[in-house]
Amino acid sequence: MAIVKPFKAVRPSRDKAALVSSKSYEAYTPAELGAKLNFNPFSFLHILNPDYKYHQEVSSEQRFQLVHKKYSEFKSNAYFTKDDKPAFYIYQNNTPTKSYCGIISATAAEDYHNNVIKKHEDTLQKREVLFEKYLKKTGFNAEPVLLTYPDNDVIENIIKKHQLERPEYEFATTDKNTHFLWVINHEEEINLISEAFKNVATLYIADGHHRTTSSCLLAKKLAAENKNHTGNEAYNYFMSYLLPESQVDIYEFNRFIRDLNGLTSTQFLEELGKVFQIKKKHQEIFKPSEKNEFSMYLDGEFYALSLKDSIYKITDELSKLDAQILFTTVLKPILGINDIRNDSKIVYSQNKSGSLELKTKVDTGEFKVSFGMLPATIDELKNIVDADLLMPPKTTFIEPKLRSALTIYEL
Structure with missing residues (x-):
């Protein structure tokens, strides 16, 4: 039984979503990264690279603190706002050859420890520890883990219904992809989705093994440090993108x-x-x-x-x-x-x-x-x-x- 919950996402304003969102940091060449940082003041890359303009080396600890500070600045400037109600988020990515569509949600660290969420490759302890420190210092995660599950008619019907509505975000990127995001915050639909995933025996990590492991290690540490731990705290969950198996593409x-x-x-x-x-x-x-x-x-x-x-x-x-x-x-x-x-x-x-x-x-x-x-x-x-x-x-x-x-x- 998979535990899948809605959450109050911090999101870019509708008019800035295309400018704020970015590919994974590692996906940019140095030249592309420099161009983004020099010419797009709204890019999330400014949060990940808060020290780039100083042209000097800083320790991981200092960099994580700068990331947190820059993130707070983006929130103060209203580039980001937090949703008032917990929600699931339908995210669709149309490439020139295929469309992917799934649900962004909070998934339980407990499920990873109990082997409901399963990994297919090993992780490096050094990277686990580094990202765990990053999460603790910055206090947020902006890139969901990709999890896959058996195709489910209940979930698919809810997604199809919302795809007929105007999305919260709709924008194209220079790689010729088009991105859409819908917000599901109606209690009835939230319950339907949560109940549907309770019937899923296993979620498989497709991409994001280190992020998953680091998030779950941090959950254990924070629970041990919190004398009033209840199990409902945000740190007990991590952000995932849940995609049906039929839509996952694997290359060699x-x-x-x-x-x-x-x-x-x-x-x-x-x-x-x-x-x-x-x-x-x-x-x-x-x-x-x-x-x-x-x-x-x-x-x-x-x-x-x-x-x-x-x-x-x-x-x-x-x-x-x-x-x-x-x-x-x-x-x-x-x-x-x-x-x-x-x-x-x-x-x-x-x-x-x-x-x-x-x-x-x-x-x-x-x-x-x-x-x-x-x-x-x-x-x-x-x-x-x-x-x-x-x-x-x-x-x-x-x-x-x-x-x-x-x-x-x-x-």
């Missing part, structure tokens, strides 16, 4: 390897041949068409690799995953990469735009060989998670990517 990551671990190309191909059927594709760009099939680019030529079923043994849900197969058959035993999260010999790149990057990056000479595969499916993700297993790092690149500061959750 390509793998680029800097050397062949002391092997010649001929020796490397001989080792691969023990586990894979190998077909040379020459200059033909090859992309896998089925599971357990991989593309490889080596010495100016593409190869198709097909797993020999008689050699590789399936032992659990994780061992069925192509990213895991590549690790256990090639990266670790042949190329000597044991720590795929931290080894500098391997680099990852999401493969939304096609397979040509497998060639171009290797042709520069920086890498010796590259590998591509089909993306994981939502069912693979769920099966692995439900078996209490975790996917390897850089297995899934998931869309939609969410904008910051359309709704802000205050702790």
